[in-house]
Amino acid sequence: MRILFLGDVVGNPGRRALRTFLPELLKEYRPDFTIANAENAAGGYGLTEKITEELLGLGLDLLTTGNHVWKREFLPYLAQAERVLRPANYPEGAPGRGAVVLEKEGRRLAVINLEGRIFMRPLLCPFRTAESLAQTLREETPCILVDFHAEATSEKIALGWYLDGQVSALLGTHTHVQTADERILPKGTAYLSDVGMCGLRDSVIGMHLEQALEMYLTQVPRKLEVPKKGAVKVEGVLLEIDEETGRATKIERFRREEC
Numbered sequence: 007m008r009i010l011f012l013g014d015v016v017g018n019p020g021r022r023a024l025r026t027f028l029p030e031l032l033k034e035y036r037p038d039f040t041i042a043n044a045e046n047a048a049g050g051y052g053l054t055e056k057i058t059e060e061l062l063g064l065g066l067d068l069l070t071t072g073n074h075v076w077k078r079e080f081l082p083y084l085a086q087a088e089r090v091l092r093p094a095n096y097p098e099g100a101p102g103r104g105a106v107v108l109e110k111e112g113r114r115l116a117v118i119n120l121e122g123r124i125f126m127r128p129l130l131c132p133f134r135t136a137e138s139l140a141q142t143l144r145e146e147t148p149c150i151l152v153d154f155h156a157e158a159t160s161e162k163i164a165l166g167w168y169l170d171g172q173v174s175a176l177l178g179t180h181t182h183v184q185t186a187d188e189r190i191l192p193k194g195t196a197y198l199s200d201v202g203m204c205g206l207r208d209s210v211i212g213m214h215l216e217q218a219l220e221m222y223l224t225q226v227p228r229k230l231e232v233p234k235k236g237a238v239k240v241e242g243v244l245l246e247i248d249e250e251t252g253r254a255t256k257i258e259r260f261r262r263e264e265c
């Protein structure tokens with residue numbers, strides 16, 4: 007089974023990057039399932055129903071999210087959405103779902119979305135949540151992908167080791183910076199600390215460069231905007247999973263950018 011996973015889609019340029027590069031990526035990698043983290047797809051913060059439909063219309067099978075998904079007006083949609091996940095380790099009562107089994111042409115892929123706790127909200131334990139969800143999902147398919155939306159590489163690496171052999175892949179999102187530590191762990195779990203982002207290339211993690219600099223120089227908090235114009239890039243990975251065992255056989259990073 008081949009899976010294409012794209013890093014955080016940031017605002018209008020992120021969506022433009024997908025329109026520009028996704029057709030050729032689909033042609034080249036021929037994935038069975040295509041997934042993107044879309045927590046910043048609407049103006050840099052959160053998602054909307056319209057943008058969800060737009061992204062799914064580009065050929066994505068599922069959108070994962072993270073800490074930015076909780077836009078008030080999106081919650082009623084999120085509560086019943088079948089192809090949008092939010093992190094599974096929020097307390098009971100939070101709308102939406104944290105895991106799903108995708109099915110296409112007889113192939114089944116389970117996806118779990120989790121959020122880290124280092125420099126983030128004090129959520130339920132992502133380690134124990136992942137373990138118990140993976141156990142349940144394995145009854146339906148051995149192919150399980152985890153999007154761990156977290157800040158600290160140490161927490162991501164620790165969860166990778168903890169889940170080695172229990173899931174097919176653990177991919178990190180949230181920092182918007184692609185790391186170069188992809189590998190297959192000894193018991194067959196593909197691992198990457200951060201997949202990167204789809205968005206504006208010359209920016210501060212997808213946001214307005216000058217506004218970010220002003221914020222850092224003055225320490226005055228402000229909402230950063232996402233400029234519409236400028237060269238864009240996409241970053242992601244291709245995974246190959248043995249469908250019988252659920253073990254990963256390949257993890258390959260990629261980046262495409264406009265010149």
Ligand SMILES: [Fe+2]
Nearest residue numbers: 014045046180
């Ligand atoms: Fe993000």
Ligand SMILES: [Fe+2]
Nearest residue numbers: 072073074180
């Ligand atoms: Fe995030």
